[in-house]
Amino acid sequence: MRPIGFSTGALALGDFRGALAMLTDSDTKAVELSALRDHELGPLMKAVRGLDLAQFTYVSIHAPSKFKTLTEAAVAAALQPCIDLNIPLVIHPDVIREPSCWAVFGSLLCIENMDKRKRTGRTISELDQSFSIFPKATFCLDIAHARQMDSTMTETRQMLRRFGDRLRQVHISEIDAEGHHERLSLATILASQSIASLINDDVPIIIESMIPAKVIKREIDAVRRALTPSAQEGAGWEYRDWGELA
Numbered sequence: 001m002r003p004i005g006f007s008t009g010a011l012a013l014g015d016f017r018g019a020l021a022m023l024t025d026s027d028t029k030a031v032e033l034s035a036l037r038d039h040e041l042g043p044l045m046k047a048v049r050g051l052d053l054a055q056f057t058y059v060s061i062h063a064p065s066k067f068k069t070l071t072e073a074a075v076a077a078a079l080q081p082c083i084d085l086n087i088p089l090v091i092h093p094d095v096i097r098e099p100s101c102w103a104v105f106g107s108l109l110c111i112e113n114m115d116k117r118k119r120t121g122r123t124i125s126e127l128d129q130s131f132s133i134f135p136k137a138t139f140c141l142d143i144a145h146a147r148q149m150d151s152t153m154t155e156t157r158q159m160l161r162r163f164g165d166r167l168r169q170v171h172i173s174e175i176d177a178e179g180h181h182e183r184l185s186l187a188t189i190l191a192s193q194s195i196a197s198l199i200n201d202d203v204p205i206i207i208e209s210m211i212p213a214k215v216i217k218r219e220i221d222a223v224r225r226a227l228t229p230s231a232q233e234g235a236g237w238e239y240r241d242w243g244e245l246a
Contacts, residue, residue, distance in 0.1 A: 009034030038064040076101035093121035138168035144175035173208035192226035
């Protein structure tokens with residue numbers, strides 16, 4: 001069974017302790033500790049060694065998506081405990097201006113594909129540029145970003161064939177026109193099923209849907225369906241409208 005979990009930033013924006021508390025009684029085996037805003041990085045890295053993460057078989061950290069209060073070198077330096085702790089570091093390639101800051105992370109550096117708002121990392125050719133700079137780096141497939149770039153999922157299938165040996169984790173969610181992460185729609189479930197056979201069962205899945213605690217289980221169930229190849233879908237399963245639980 002696939003290890004599935006959440007980004008702490010999706011469950012409790014900026015409050016990683018609150019998000020971990022929400023997951024205590026859930027059937028989650030993976031977690032991504034989020035510091036998407038650079039002012040969140042210091043508190044997270046100060047606390048990370050003491051966090052109770054025993055329930056998770058996979059833990060990663062998401063680096064800030066913009067550097068507003070810290071320099072790139074300061075962000076990279078703050079994240080260096082990831083090396084000793086053997087924690088993968090998910091990073092947006094568009095924030096990398098000084099590759100020398102990040103080379104030290106080796107295979108722990110996990111490069112995520114981007115959405116249409118970004119200037120790079122959106123396509124296979126743009127990701128190739130990143131992986132040529134960081135040949136040991138691994139890959140985080142963001143399904144929502146990929147689907148926004150190509151709703152047919154053709155580029156995503158090619159991406160998985162090209163970088164599948166680097167695939168370390170997957171992000172999944174619905175994403176609206178403004179880039180906000182929401183609960184999975186039927187369209188996203190069906191699109192994800194079309195690529196599920198290209199994602200090994202042991203690859204951790206990180207849910208980025210921004211949801212309240214009461215629908216955690218239902219979103220996990222939806223993600224399990226989304227990552228089951230369509231040919232294997234059990235008869236009788238029906239997509240539910242969860243609007244009443246918003």
